[in-house]
Amino acid sequence: MSSKKKLIDNFPKGFTPRAGQTELVNQIEEAFKEVDIVICSAPTGTGKSFLAKTLGNASDKYTDSFVDDVMSYAAFNPNLNRNYKEFAGASVLTITKSLQDQYKELFPSCESLKGKSNYQCKIEPELDVETAPCVTTPSIKKGCWEDHICPYYEQRNTAIVSRFSTYNYKMFMALPTDLKNNHYLICDEASELEGELVDHFSVRVSAKLLKFLKIDLKLPGIHNYNKVLNFVRDAAGEANEATAGHLKAMKSKPSTVNAQRYRACSQFADKLTRILNTWETCEYVVDKDKDGILSIIPLYVQPLGHSIFKYGKKILLMSATIIDHKNYAETLGIEKYRYIEAPTTFDPDKAPIIISGKYKLNFKSLHENLPKVTKLIQEICDYHDDEKGAIHTHTNHITTFLKENLDGQRFNYREVGNNNEQMLIAHAEHEGNSVIVSPSMTHGVDLKGDLATFQIIVKLPYAPLADKRTKILFEKNKNWYSSQMLIGLVQGCGRGIRSIDDECVTYIVDGGATQAINMSKDKLPKYFLDRIA
Ligand code: SF4
Structure with a gap:
């Protein structure tokens, strides 16, 4: 970026930044003058994608020789050992394919690289790249590379040299180390980064x-x-x-x-x-x-954050669910950073959160209170009898209990043999008032528009202490444990609100919610607190 040009001048062409977006971009520009890592709480309606693309437009370009080496596959020849040090372009890392698709839809020039199973082999078109002949006979690959015919490898190279590309975290981590240095590395859905690192290691x-x-x-x-x-x-x-x-x-x-x-x-x-x-x-x-x-x-991921951050000159971590940024930064081993809470134009009245404080659902009271909570859930669903909705159960036990005790044909329960994708398709195609009931739809699921105009969070999503790592961290750092729960809660409350035009009322029927939220008011983002009715 030229020193005279401001970051906001790189806002995507054809779009006009809203006042809040200009303010946010300016804040990030200032922050990057001081630090290399910015943590940004960016709720629905912030325009996270526009922010990322602005950084892509402002990023340094790769040199012609780097582009030539990558596109000609010379960069992948281990014998040449070129050890590139180019920090250029911007890469957005995401958890979900659907978010990658959203970037591509919004900005067609964005180059998106997905897992190998998403590409069909050119030699054997009925096979995907994961199971292609080059997997069993690697020498075939050489010919495909020379002829530039492989859809996967060609797209990988194009994404590497692009000034704006998206990957999921796993794909990015699997790229050759000297070919993924970025001017701007943007971690979208960054609240999931700890989980991704734990998984990778x-x-x-x-x-x-x-x-x-x-x-x-x-x-x-x-x-x-x-x-x-x-x-x-x-x-x-x-x-x-x-x-x-x-x-x-x-x-x-x-x-x-x-x-x-x-x-x-x-x-x-x-x-x-x-x-x-x-x-x-x-x-x-x-x-x-x-x-x-x-x-x-x-147990700890502090030393592992660097395994991703080292690939960016400037790093933007953004998420709608950054809870307790100090604890978040400490967990990832980030010492120097700026925290920015993006302004939102979102109207909280369109997405009120109503909490029922009657029945707590903790380990001790679950057995006694679940039947009472189920009655409450039935009343809420009956009240919204001509709308589509979702019930987040948190556990299989609660899902089964609801299945056995809720009245009506409108409920579609997550059970052994069906997965969330199938349920979502059936829910979208259903012409009536279907309600999906699942323990695992609080993350990465888009219930936009009419897909959910009401949703119910049955139980606060505390991680199970049967997991040894969770138990040790719980004993050492209660802040971490409650932050994990709050991330899940804020994520869940956001499922029905996917744009500033969406409307969805969220009910939390675990009576422990009021106390948990009150105790963490200083950690929770303002836009979330504003929604509480
Ligand atoms: S390299 Fe060739 S054989 Fe392998 S997936 Fe690509 S097109 Fe198919």
Whole structure:
């Protein structure tokens, strides 16, 4: 960006920034003069996508030689070892494909890279890239690259050199390290970053998996930390060796199972190497479930935030659900940052939150109070009898209880055998007053317009303490635990409000909500508090 040009001058062409957007862009510009990381609480109606695109337009361009190297695949030749240090362009990292699609829809020049299963192979069009012939016979890839025919690899290269691209976190982490340096790295849905990092640095191992990968090791017990570390070390070594063997087997005898074994083994080796490299700094939690599956999960993610942030010269973390920014920054190991709460033009009267304080649903009172809460839910649904809605149950137990006790044919329950995607399609196609009932629709689900003009949050979404990592963190840092619950609550309350024109009333029927919210007023964003009726 020229030194005279202001950041707001890069607002996407064809759109006029609202006063609030100009103010926000100016605040971010000022903040970036002081710090490299900005945390932005950006509720519905802020225009997060416009903000991201503004940064993309303002970003430095990649040099011609970098673009040529990437587009000609020379940059992927390990023998050339060019070790690029170009920090240019802007990448937006998201959790959901639908958010990537929204960016693309709004800004057609945005280059979006999705997982391999989203692209069809050019050589065998009935197969996706995940299962294409080059997976079992890697030499095929060379020809496809030379002829520039592969839709996945061509799109990957285009996204890398684009000044504005979107990836999901996993795809981004899998890109070659020297080809993903950005002028601006924008983490959308940034409240999910901790979970993404935990996932990236965790492994689950069963005896069955070791057998499939042909790794001759026994799972260790969980109480001797040194033995677990030795296991990780040995397994990493064996997995690396086994991967080479599986690659050979795949080349000499191409088959789906050989390809699966090779891919699984190589991913397993990568995971173990990541864990080994961070063993000392992250304090891993080791556990085994009732099926004997060993899990190794980082307790702290402070040292891991850097594994993403190092790929941006300037980093914008934005989310509608940044709760307690100090705790958030500390959790991710961010020391120096600016926090900005974006102004919103959203009318809280269009999305009131009504809390019933009658019945608490905690561990002790659930059994006694759930029937009473169910009656309340029935009354609310009957009141909204000609509208579509959603009920967020938080647990399978509550979903089943509601199924057994709510009257009416309008309810579509999440059960074994159906998933949220199928339920959402059925809900959208239903011409009547259907209500979806699910424990897992508080994140990443768009219930826009008429899809939900009312929704009910049955229980405050506290993470289960049966999870060992959660339990340890709960004991060490109650702030973290309550923040996680509040993130889930604010996320859930936002499902029916996807644009400033949306209208949706949210009922919270867990009587513990008022106290939990009152105790955290200083941590919760203003736009959320304004909605409480
Ligand atoms: S590289 Fe070739 S074989 Fe592999 S997915 Fe692409 S088009 Fe298919």
